[in-house]
Amino acid sequence: MATAAVDRVEMSEAEWEARQELAACYRVFAMLGWSEMIYNHITLKIPGEDGAFLINPFGLHFSEVTASSLVKIDIDGNKLDDSPYPVNRAGFVQHALFHRHLPDAHCIMHTHTTAGMAVSSLEGGLRATNFYACNFAGQIAYHDFEGVTVRDEEGARLLEHLGNKRVMLLKNHGILVMGKTLPEAFIKHWSLQRACEIQIATMSMGTPIEVTPDVVAVHQRDLHMAQVPGGAGAADFAAMVRLVDKIDTGWRA
Incomplete structure (x- = not known):
């Protein structure tokens, strides 16, 4: 499907790089089955432009998003392109x-995956x-479902419930993750999605084995030793983009 695009004239290199990174992410999500018709969102701040960020065009499936079709908006929702x-x-x-x-929320991802919604709808x-x-x-925040998130007044409670965490399960709703970079947010989402999928599979068979707090502490302490150099999620996301390119490189335009 052909998509309308913004003009690259006078667009900064930083914005174009952000557009390509975010468009790639939408295609990765589509490839992994994390799309939800034309809904859900991944947003990314544009470096050097205070308050400006990119969001998906409403009406396109994740698999249709391209770098130039992303919409640039300000913090008040006004289109800047x-x-x-x-x-x-x-x-x-x-x-x-x-x-x-949240100055450190450079990239934000929200999805309605089956596993994410199921676990967010589970007591505990x-x-x-x-x-x-x-x-x-110990790193997940929870927020009670208040209906579709279109009311500004819910914001104070979202911030209060999030606190100093950057991963949230919106009860009865789905996954919300944030990262200082897009790859960091991606690996958080991927890992949380896998955690939810495995919990559902385990609970379908019987009573899960709970890992003790002391072992959890050791696990979290040592996780960094199993990461590839280059920043959290960088190698993982790059690998997924290579897989997307084998399907379609049209997102780069």
Whole structure:
């Protein structure tokens, strides 16, 4: 499907690089089955432009997003480019809130995956019963479901419940992760998604084995030793982009 695009004239190199990185991420999510019709969002700040960030054009599937079709908006939801696409208020309200108040929230991802929604709808949420779940023990915030996130007044409670954490399960709703970089947010989402998938599979068979707090502490302490140099998630995300390119390189335009 052909998509309308913004003009690259006078666009900074930093913005174009951010557009390509974010477009690649949307395609990776589509490849991994994390899309939800034309809904859900991944947003990314544009380096050097205070308050400006990129969001998906409302109406396109994740698999249709390209670098030039992403919409540039300010923290108040005003479009800063000539994109013909609208922006989904349910995405803007939540993401703009965190981009506005959290300087380290460079990239924000929100999805409605089956596993993420299922675990967020479970009493007790994610439990330390598998390798990936142990990554997040004590690091997940929870926020009660208040309906579709289109009301500004919910923002104060979202921030309060998030606190100093950067991973949240929105109860009865889904996954929300943030990162200082897009690859960091990606690896958080991937790991949390896997944790949820495995918890669902384990609980379907019987009573899960709970990992003890002392072992969780050792696990979290030593995780960095199993990471590839280059920054959190960098090698993982690059590998996924190479797989996407084998399917379609059109996202780069």
